[in-house]
Amino acid sequence: xxxxxxxxxxxxxxxxxxxxxxxxxxxxxxxxxxxxxxxxxxxxxxxxxxxxxxxxxxxxxxxxxxxxxxxxxxxxxxxxxxxxxxxxxxxxxxxxxxxxxxxxxxxxxxxxxxxxxxxxxxxxxxxxxxxxxxxxxxxxxxxxxxxxxxxxxxxxxxxxxxxx
Numbered sequence: 001x002x003x004x005x006x007x008x009x010x011x012x013x014x015x016x017x018x019x020x021x022x023x024x025x026x027x028x029x030x031x032x033x034x035x036x037x038x039x040x041x042x043x044x045x046x047x048x049x050x051x052x053x054x055x056x057x058x059x060x061x062x063x064x065x066x067x068x069x070x071x072x073x074x075x076x077x078x079x080x081x082x083x084x085x086x087x088x089x090x091x092x093x094x095x096x097x098x099x100x101x102x103x104x105x106x107x108x109x110x111x112x113x114x115x116x117x118x119x120x121x122x123x124x125x126x127x128x129x130x131x132x133x134x135x136x137x138x139x140x141x142x143x144x145x146x147x148x149x150x151x152x153x154x155x156x157x158x159x160x161x162x163x164x
Contacts, residue, residue, distance in 0.1 A: 003106055006034060006041040011050045015091055019128060022089040026054055039086055042106065044099060055088040055103045057110065062124060062151075066144045071153060075121070082151075083111045084124045088132075100135060108157050115154050123152045 015026045026041075033039040033056070044053040061079040064072055085107050090099045111123055125141060126149055127133040133150070140160075141150035 003042060003044050003103075006030065006043050006051075006054070009049050010043055010045060011048070015051050015054075015089075017089040017095070018092050019089065021128065022087055025087055026051060026089070030054075030056070042103070042110075044103065051091070052094050053090040053099045053103055055107050056086040057107060058084045058086050059118075059120075060084045060124065062122075062144070062149075066147060066149075067122075067151065068142065068145065071151075080121045081119050082122045082124045083114065083120055084126070086126070088125075104136075104139060109161065111154070112157055112161060112163060115158075120154055122154055123157060125150045125152075 012026050012030070016023055030039070030041050034041055039056040039058045041054055041056045043051045046052055060082050062082055064075055064078050064080055067075070067080065085104070088100060088103055088107070090097075090103070108123065111120065114120060123141075124144075125132075125136050127136055133148075136150050136152075139152070140156055141152045143149075144151050
């Protein structure tokens with residue numbers, strides 16, 4: 001299995017994770033988002049270039065008032081730059097093998113690398129269901145105010161990887 005940027009050669013037709021929205025995204029919409037530079041999609045492929053897992057990254061911003069009070073004290077701007085892990089899914093045949101964790105760690109490492117080049121205060125995720133919420137909570141993501149979105153400061157991510 002190899003993790004790389006989505007290419008035309010990747011077979012997405014057989015992808016099935018059990019969540020229609022995530023299945024449809026990789027099969028029907030991801031190419032448009034990539035072409036329009038709205039997201040970059042990373043896929044875990046098998047030896048036949050079948051997509052067995054994927055995630056997307058996009059740049060964004062959040063309103064300072066959405067951040068929990070104890071985390072926004074030193075922030076002065078009304079909007080804060082973030083990277084969104086927009087979608088993260090694992091084919092049903094591969095679930096339970098920690099591939100979601102592997103994808104998340106890979107995404108966080110890439111976000112740290114980008115953070116060295118471009119201002120980025122945090123990582124945002126939009127959990128699709130309660131199970132996804134629990135998954136992200138295990139890695140330290142916290143709920144944003146009045147939202148289902150979850151937030152992890154880049155400083156916390158850097159600490160996880162032993163980077164100052």
